Amino acid sequence: MKKLNLTTYLAIRDIPAKKLLLLLEQMSDAGGAVVLMNLESRDSLDMIRMLSQKKRDRMVQCLIDLESAEETIQHQVLEKVEKEILKVLATHYDSIDINxxxxxxxxxxxxxxxxxxxxxxxxxxxxxxxxxxxxxxxxxxxxEICFFEDILSFPDEDLRDRIQDVDTRKIAIAVKEADEAIKTKIMENMPRRIREMVSDDLQNIESLTVDQIDEAQNAVMKALMNKKRGSGSR
Missing domain, CATH: 1.20.1280 (Monooxygenase)
Incomplete structure (x- = not known):
């Protein structure tokens, strides 16, 4: 079955278990079933155990019925449940900030x-x-989060000072699929020797996964930010 849309999911995601349990008891069986389906498996199992026997049995039956229903029926139920969830949440949580x-x-x-x-x-x-x-x-x-694309806002002098101690292969992986402006910013602020090493690494790097690129970008930013904090403490 399809998942809740992002807005509704974000609204229910962080509600404490005891409060969510009260909301589930007040919702329709179909609404409660859809909420359970969108929780993490462990959270969903814990929540089912806390529900009253009658409510639990009805919601489990709803889940079974929904999973075997045609997609058009599932979509209709999901639309109805979306509205119900947000209505119930609005009654109990006036300060939910979706943004x-x-x-x-x-x-x-x-x-x-x-x-x-x-x-x-x-x-x-x-x-x-x-x-x-x-x-x-x-x-x-x-x-204290810094995105890889925040490098564009680094002063050139600071970047030149910090980039020298970062592993060249990590830099190469990080910039391999990066926006051209970011790649240019980094490459132009490297000493010639390091730039040549990164260029060699770029030529030798084959296909990369998104996770490998993300890990390298995070490693580069961590090294840059740690060096910034270290220089600031002297």
Whole structure:
């Protein structure tokens, strides 16, 4: 069966178990069944165990019925349940900030995913884009997160000083599929010897997975930020 849309999922994701249990008891059996289906397996199992016997049996039966139903029926039920969930949440949680939840999620995306999602939001939800960007900045500052694309905002002098001690192969993997502006920014601020080493690595690197690129970009940023903190403490 199809999953809840992102907005609804973010709304229910962090509700404490005891409060979510109360909400499930108040929802329709189909609504509760869909919520359980969208929880992590362990959380879903724990929640089922806490439900009253009658409610649990009815919701489990709903899950069985929904899984065997035609896709058009599933879609109709899901649309109805989406509205019910948000209505119930609005009654109990006046302060749910969907943009804040979405910003948090985006901050933990891999670089390519994050850029693609932000581009999509900018194109499709222009009014919300500015608010989400603001929430992302706040989340980054609070949790001391730095994106790989933030390298573009580094002063050249700082980047030249920090990049020298970063593993050249990590740099090569990090910039292999990066935006051309980021690649140029990094390459132009390297000493000639290091730039040649990175160029050699780039020629020898074959296909890379998204996870490998993300890991390398995170490693580069961690090294750069650690060096920044170290120099700032002297």
């Amino acid at each position: 804040e939840r979405l910003a948090e999620l985006i901050c933990h995306f891999q670089s390519s995913q994050r850029i693609a999602v932000l581009d999509l939001i900018r194109d499709k939800k222009k009014t919300a884009f500015g608010q989400i960007r603001k929430k992302i900045i706040e989340y980054k500052e609070k949790h």
